[in-house]
Amino acid sequence: VIILKEKVVHYLDVEAEEVKVEGAKNTRIRWLISDKDGAPNFAMRMFEVDINGCTPLHNHPWEHEIFILNGEAKVKIGDKEYMVKSGYALFIPPNIEHTIINIGNSTLRFLCFIPIKK
Amino acid sequence: VIILKEKVVHYLDVEAEEVKVEGAKNTRIRWLISDKDGAPNFAMRMFEVDINGCTPLHNHPWEHEIFILNGEAKVKIGDKEYMVKSGYALFIPPNIEHTIINIGNSTLRFLCFIPIKK
Numbered sequence: 344v345i346i347l348k349e350k351v352v353h354y355l356d357v358e359a360e361e362v363k364v365e366g367a368k369n370t371r372i373r374w375l376i377s378d379k380d381g382a383p384n385f386a387m388r389m390f391e392v393d394i395n396g397c398t399p400l401h402n403h404p405w406e407h408e409i410f411i412l413n414g415e416a417k418v419k420i421g422d423k424e425y426m427v428k429s430g431y432a433l434f435i436p437p438n439i440e441h442t443i444i445n446i447g448n449s450t451l452r453f454l455c456f457i458p459i460k461k
Numbered sequence: 462v463i464i465l466k467e468k469v470v471h472y473l474d475v476e477a478e479e480v481k482v483e484g485a486k487n488t489r490i491r492w493l494i495s496d497k498d499g500a501p502n503f504a505m506r507m508f509e510v511d512i513n514g515c516t517p518l519h520n521h522p523w524e525h526e527i528f529i530l531n532g533e534a535k536v537k538i539g540d541k542e543y544m545v546k547s548g549y550a551l552f553i554p555p556n557i558e559h560t561i562i563n564i565g566n567s568t569l570r571f572l573c574f575i576p577i578k579k
Contacts, residue, residue, distance in 0.1 A: 351536070
């Protein structure tokens with residue numbers, strides 16, 4: 344029997360790593376909860392995008408569930424565009440091209456959850 | 462082939478339902494993203510707990526991944542207690558008794574993700 348341990352951490356105590364994927368601009372990621380913590384099903388990441396920065400325009404066979412914490416963003420999902428800010432929840436289905444662009448005057452910060460591959 | 466649709470919603474536009482489970486006190490839940498939206502793996506819920514309110518002390522065979530948005534809470538996980546506030550991420554493993562108590566002077570608001578049963 345594997346006994347999993349709880350984790351309690353402030354996001355500022357988790358390293359912010361530059362996102363080096365092609366197309367990403369001035370974006371960092373913090374892996375707040377992942378399989379390294381024993382999470383069995385999904386991972387919690389925080390993204391920070393500087394003014395005028397963006398996540399890469401890409402697609403992949405897994406979904407995103409996103410919650411906007413601070414800032415203002417334009418989100419492209421397929422051929423749709425949405426303007427979002429603090430308090431918005433987004434479901435981005437698998438296999439749809441998407442990007443998140445900081446269009447505000449401050450750092451954009453959001454949570455993005457993905458399934459853990461098994 | 463099932464084509465899933467994206468969802469973009471502000472949390473205030475999602476109904477807040479009173480949590481009526483025994484032991485819950487002055488707590489509401491908003492189902493921001495769930496299987497009803499086509500989410501294949503996990504659900505995003507927002508909880509709002511009034512001053513002195515709490516979620517039930519309970520346990521179940523699935524994990525929680527929680528992010529504190531506003532307010533201050535005491536979180537009991539097994540025999541441990543943690544004080545948390547805005548910016549804290551928590552992983553609560555399966556099968557561990559837990560409760561979240563609002564110990565601040567304002568509404569406690571947090572996201573709580575759970576796996577979708579298949």
